[in-house]
Structures are given as structure tokens and as C-alpha cells.
Amino acid sequence: MTSSTARRGATARARHLARSAGAQAREALQPLLLIWRGARRGATRGLAWLRGTPAERRNSTLFLTALAVGGVTLFVPYGPALTAAALVGGAAWLGRDPDSAPPGPAGDRPAGDVDARLQALYDGLAPYLPPHPNDPHPLYLPGAPYQRALVDVRTDREGRPTALTLRYPGHFTDTEAPARARIEHVVRAKTDPGREYLFQWDPANTLLHVTALEPLRTDITTQPFVTGPGELVLGFTDPAATNRLIPVLVGAETLRAAPLLWRGGGRSGEPHLLAIGHPGSGRTTLLRALANQVPRHGDLVVVDATGAGEYAYLTGRPGVLTVADDPSTALATLDWLAGETARRTGVVTAAKRHGHPPPADARRPLWVLLDGLTELVALTPPDRPDPRELLSGPARHGRGAGVALAITDTPALLGALPTPLADAARARVVLGHVRPEEARAFLGTPLGPAGPAWLPPGRGWARLGNGPVLRLQVPYAPDPFDEDTGAAERAAVLAQLPAPTAAPAAWGGRR
Template sequence: MARRSLTGILSGRLSMARGRDLAQAAAEGAGDVFHPVITLTRGLRCQAAWLRAWWARTPSDRRGPVLFLAASAMLVVTLLPYGPALVVLAVMGSAAWAGRDRNPVETGPDDTETAKLQAVYQALVPYLSDPADPKPLYAHDGSWEDAVTHYEFDDGRLVLLQVRYPAYFMDGDVEARARVERLLHAKAGRGREYRFDWNEEENLVTLTALPALTTGITAQRFVTAPGETILGFTDDDAVRLTIPVAEGEETWDAPPVVWRTGPRSTEPHLLAVGRPGTGITTLLRSIALQALHQGDVLVLDGAGTGEYAFLTGRPGVLAVESGLAGTLAALEWAARETERRLIAVNRARQTGRQTPQDARTPMWIVVDRPTALAHLAAAEGRPDPQELLEVPLRHGRAANVTVAVGDQIEALESLALVVRAHTRARVVLGQVSPAQVHAVLGLPPHTTPAAHIPAGRGYARLGDGPVHRLQVPHTPDPHDEETGQAHAQAVLSLLPAHPTPEPGTSTAGP
């Protein structure tokens, strides 16, 4: 009797368990069955809301014609074979697309990524903690989940990291920021460039891995307005302007760093410095080629290497000087020409007339390695060529005279005060320290240095604007034996053609 009772009880429990399983399976099946219905219902609701909003935006005088067109379309559809069925299928298909689930389930980091984030958190503890903090955000026994607000990985490497920091952290201290940036750079992985964005209002710092700037843009005719010069190209989100460029056989839009000169410019003169072989001469060649399409160019090559000889005799090239005597004579003439232009502009304004054409034509003075000529002039007891740049630098903005100076960063202290004071557009190229970038640009770099710095890579800052990453267009010396035929031809094609002599005239010199 007892055995029968026990058997009955067990049989009853098994039946109840089987019933619960069947009920759960039925519920899941019902959920699977009703999921398309829910999607279609959500989509139809979205379509109805859009239709109501569109009808509310439609002016009252246009609603009648709209209803007439809709009725005509419905009549035509009903007369077509299978017309109503096709309309129903189209509506249901669009409803299914509009009602789909757009919020996929987010998965957390795997074990490797969790270990990486925890390592970054533990490394920040000595920098962002305070023993007097009663509720420290960073502690040796803490977790990264309280400090990391956003992160992204790509093949196991951090490409985006946003962390919170305590309110008492001195985020206004440049050195304190630099320590945190160096640490995050090391933990995220060296060999790539990272940008750091500090949000002082919300106590957030964001690390973003940057793609490498392209080095395939060569010398070409850029689309610019009068008075605009392309120094190079930067990140897509750094500037709001893009211009079409040719890279090989492809054409695409690239974000340029545009230097604006002329009477309305706030930074009419430029200073570019860098280590030897980093592309300073390449930048000055690119500027000279662009300037030839706008006005006249005077080139002074203090290095004396002949890398501007291809400009000699071209229309618009006033002179190409590399010796001390020729440079001094050219700069004395440039100072007198600037004064003449300034007088002509003032007289035209006083009398209400238009400025003469010879005073409106832009004139560019490109000076490469002026400190080399300064040392040579000091040895011979002659005046410093840099002092002769004072008049073009001080009054060039009103006289439409632009000065572009390039030199080595080791000779920065040897540059004359007048040169450093009046060159508000600045460029730094090559592998230089953050302190040197700060000394030239007035701000530290906002990105970490790359493992490999190609020629023409660096930073640019125009006046009081932000610091931009920069890649100078490849503009080699076309007469150099190591220059490829395609690159040499690209540079030569930008030069103005030699003037064609008139019939019956002789081209021989005096």
C-alpha cells in the first residue's frame, strides 16, 4: 500500500514537471510565433506616425491635390493585375524593415580585454588617487568598471578609451596631463599615434588611435582661392574643408591645412623649422610653386645646395640667390620695394583711387636657412640678412608682401627676434620633443609621436588656432638624380612656361 502511494506521488510529480516544461516550450513557441507580428505592428505604427507628421507639415492649399493624386494612384493600382496584392506586400515589407530591432545586444569584453582594461586602471592609480579621498575612484583594490566610461578594441588593441578622473586632478597643469598621456600611450601600445581630448567640465579624458596620414599626395595644382596656400593635409575631423587631390590614378577629397595671406590675413608670414631631412625645403618648394600662380617670388637659398635652381628664369621668379652678396642685395631691394608698395597703397587710399596693379600683385619672399647666411655675414663683418627682413615682415601685410622662412630647429635661438615675432603661422616637422613643439607653436602637441616619421610629417598652427597634424605634399627637386621621372614631371608641369620670343627678336643676352 505504501509502495503504491509512493509510486503515485512520483508519477504525479513527473507529470507536473512535464506539464511545466510543455507550458514553457509553448510560451517560447508563442513568442517565436508572435515576434514577426510584433515587428510588423511596430513598423506600421512608425509608418502611421510618419504619415501623420507629413500630413501636418503639408500646407492646407496642397492637401486637395495630394488626395486627388493618391486616389488616382489607388484607382490605377486596383485596375492592374495583382495590383492590390503587390501593394499589400510592399507595405508589409516596408513595415517589417521599419519595425526591425535596431538595438542589438551588447556583449562585454572578453578575458584578454578585461585584463587590458584592469591593467590600465591599476597603472593610473598612482597618478589619479589621493590618500585623503574618502571614496577614491582609483584604488589598488578597485575595478576598471567604475572609471572607464567607453572603450573599443580592434584585434585586441585599444583604439578608443575614455576614462574619468577625480575632480581634484590638476588637469590644467601641462606636465600633469603629459604624465597621464605618456602612461596611456604606453599601455595602449606604442607604434601608433594617439590623440588625447581633455574634457575639464566633465572630468573625462579620451584616447583615440589615429590613422596614419597619407604620404602619396604629390605636387599638383590645388583648388584654392586667391591668397590661399596649402601647407599640407591633416585629419578628416580637424578641418571643415576638403579639396580634390590626385593620388596616383585615384582622385579623392582630402582635408587641407590652408594658410591665408594678404592684407586681411592675421598671420601673413610663416616660420617652418625641423631637423635636417624632415622636409623643410620640400615645404618651401611647395609654397613657392603655389605662389607663382598668384604673384612674384623671390627665393633666397642660404644652404646653397641648388635645390631651387629649377626656378631660375621662370616667369614670376624675381631671383634665386644663394650667395651672401646676392642675398644682401636682393633683401635690400625687397625692403625698398615693400616701402614703395606701402607708399602707393597709402596714396591711393588718400585720394580715393584704386591701388596700382604693381602694388596689388602679391610678392613672396622665400628664405631657406637664413641662420647659415647670418653666420657667414658675421664672419665677414657684414650685416645680418635677417635684419633686412624687418621691413617686409613689419609692413608686408599692408603691402601684399609675404615672407616664408625655413630653418633647422637647432638654430631656433639664432633666428632674429624680428623673424620670430612676426611669423604667426608656424610649422614643425620631424621627430621633435613635445617641449620643442611647444616652444615653436606655443602649445604642446595634442597627439603622441609615431614610431616612424616620414619626410614632411609634423604639426602646424596658424596664429591662435589649434595644432594640426600635417603631411606636406611630396615636392622634390626635379633636377635631383634620385627624383623619379613621374615626380620630376609633376613639379615641372606646375612651373609657368618660358615666354615665347616674338618673331624677329633675339634671345641672346646683352
């Protein structure tokens, strides 16, 4: 038994020495492996470029490249050494692998997985990008290697593509939204349907750049945000989409996040806001997040056509003029709003005509939040004015009168918008999944980043004026009167608001 134990010990030591020697060899040869990997990748990309580039452009590019390299090598001091250093440096740059899996048994897996994923993507695109009859070098053929069309591929540690460039034939109808949508759908389905992708079409060069986006944070709750006068935080977006970061409290940690700001007031280019989404998409959360910020900036009027009492916690607080949650009170509030807008407009016009500043009651911002316009229209008796007509005046003259409207509804709102409101509401928000044609009609342009199959509440897209479509995550703004709201969340919401001058109904037990 002793000899057997000794043999096992010797075998274990030998294996340990072999592993150590192998690790040391890999470490010593790491620079050479890096350069070899980069040279191989460069050759692969070069071959893919040669296959997919038209002959006339390929020949001219190769000639100019050879001329430049030859000139540097022959006529620049130390030219051959500089050329060799550039080649080695380029190979080392291409050979870096920050996104791949670490070395080891799992480290060899992504290469095959990536090739399989990309080949499946290429084969899936082939039926939608058929060759032209007169094209001698088609980009897409079933079973052909994917390298001829998919270039600049980057992957994560699990072998999933995080960025790639897709070449497509010049005869593809890239100016038609349905054709683009089909290609984008295939790319999402064949890469990772659970991720969100940004598709950037380059028709001039027949390229499609695809980038996997990081998910937006969903753990930011409503709080006193650092904003300027008249600015409200709609939510948070990608840091690259804005040049501004604000501090936010997430748990016990203070982070910096990129806000998507909506500016009201007379100088705003988007004085009114419309948001659409199906039930459960976060429409009410958006209005509550705005309502919690308004008392610091002006007066607040809330019209809750749903009658669910989602805004009852605002009743009686300083700066909150009314919370109308039944049809009769809602119509009376909108009737008052139409008259108040007309009064403010007249007062401001008269003051300017005489060279005087408008009185304070006409300059204080008034924010009107309306939840469920089409539902209110359906509940309006025939002998009462249409709510849409009552909103036409504030929509048309609200900017000069300091009145800002924020209206949320289902996509049914698209067919019920009065022209003055549709023209003036240049801040648009889409929450949750809506049909592509609805999003395009509402935003005036197709959605930029394509969403995953499931979106959390408050997740959507926003467009301010003629700007780009940006991703949006609304801060979590629970109803503090809801019995399901946690004590810490309830305290955070109530601490953001001024104490009520008239006590609202107790929250306990009310849904």
C-alpha cells in the same frame, strides 16, 4: 580498406553536419546573443559608473532615473511595453560589435586581449594617479579592476583600443602641462606606441577622452591644387578639422582630401609663416610645395641659405624673380626686399591718400621663401647687415605691401627670432619630432594629437593664428633635378610650373 574508407567518409559527413547545425544555431540565436552581450556590457559599465561616481551625485542620478522610468511605465499608454522595448533596444545597441574580430577561433581572442591591455593601462596609471588620503573611494589602486576608471572603450579587430574615456581623481593637477604629459605618455605606451592619439581633457568632469587617429596619407604629391586667389596648400589634415575638401590625384585615382590652407595678402590674418624641424623632417619639401604653387598667384623670391641647390629648378621661370643660393646673393636679395617693401608701402599709402587704386606693380603678391635663417645669420660677415634686421621691415609692413614671408629652420630659430618677425608670423608649422617645450614655445600651446615614435618626412603640426593645433602632412614635392627622382615624379613637378624663359642647368648627374 573499403570499410575504413566508408567509416572516414561517414565521420566527415557527420562533422560537416555538426558544423552546419552549429552555424545555423548561431545564426538563429544571433539576436539573443546580441541582446545578451549588450546587457552584459551595460551592466559592466553601470557597475564601473557606480564605483567611480561620488555618492551624492550617484544617489541623485539614480533617483531621477528611477523616477523617469517609473513615470513612463505607470502613466504613459503602453508604458511597460515601451520600457521593455527601450531596454531591449538599448541592449541591442550596446551589443553591436562592428569593431571586434569576426566569429571563430580568433573571435574569442580580443575579449581577453582587450581586458589584459586595459588592465595593464590601469595598473600603469595607478602610480601617477595615487589616491588622496581623505578619498574613501579611490579610482586607482594597484590590482583593482580597470572598469572603475576606464569606460566607453572601443576596440579594433586586433583588440587594440581605438577610443576610451579615462576617469581621474579631482585632486589630479590637470592644469599643469607636465602632469598631463606623463599621463599621455603612459596611455600611448600601454595601448599602442605606433599610433597617433588625440587627448581631449575635460577638467570640469575630470575625464580624459582618448581617440586613436587614422594616419594621414603620405602618397599625395605636389600638383595644381584647386584653391582660391592667394591661397596656398601647406598640406593635408583630418577631414573633421576643416569644412573644405579638394580633389587630389593619387596615382590614377581622384580622391577628395582636406587641405590646410595658408592665405597671404592684405586681408590675411596670418601674413607670414614660420616652420621648424630637424634635418630630414621635410622643411625643404614644404618650401618646394609652396614654391610650385606661387607662380599662379604672384611673384616668387627664393633664398636658399643651405646652398644645396634644392630650388635650382625654379631658375628662369616666369614669376620667379630670383633664386639666391649663396650668402652674398642672399644678403643682396634681402637688402632689395627691404627696399621693395618700403617702396610698395609708400606707393600704396600715397595712392590711398589721393583716393586712387595702387599701381599694379605694388599690388602683385610677392612671396619670399627662405630656407635656413640661422645658417644665413652665421654666414653673414660682420660688416654686413644682420639678415634678421633686413627681414624686420618686410615682417612689419609686408601685409599691407603684399609681401608674404615663409621661413623654415631648425628649432634653433626659437632663440634667434626678431620681435617684428615673431609677432607677424602667426602661421606656425612644426615638422617631425621636437621637444615638447620647444613646440609649446613655438606654437603658443601644447601639441594636440600626440605623434607616434616615427614620423614620415613632411609630417607635423600647424597652427594658424589663434586656431587649434592641427595635424599636417606636406605633399611630396621632390627636386626634379635630383637624379634619384623618378621620371613620373619629375614630369609631374615640371608640368605644374610654367616653362622657363632661360634654360636652367641640366639636372642629369647633379645631386
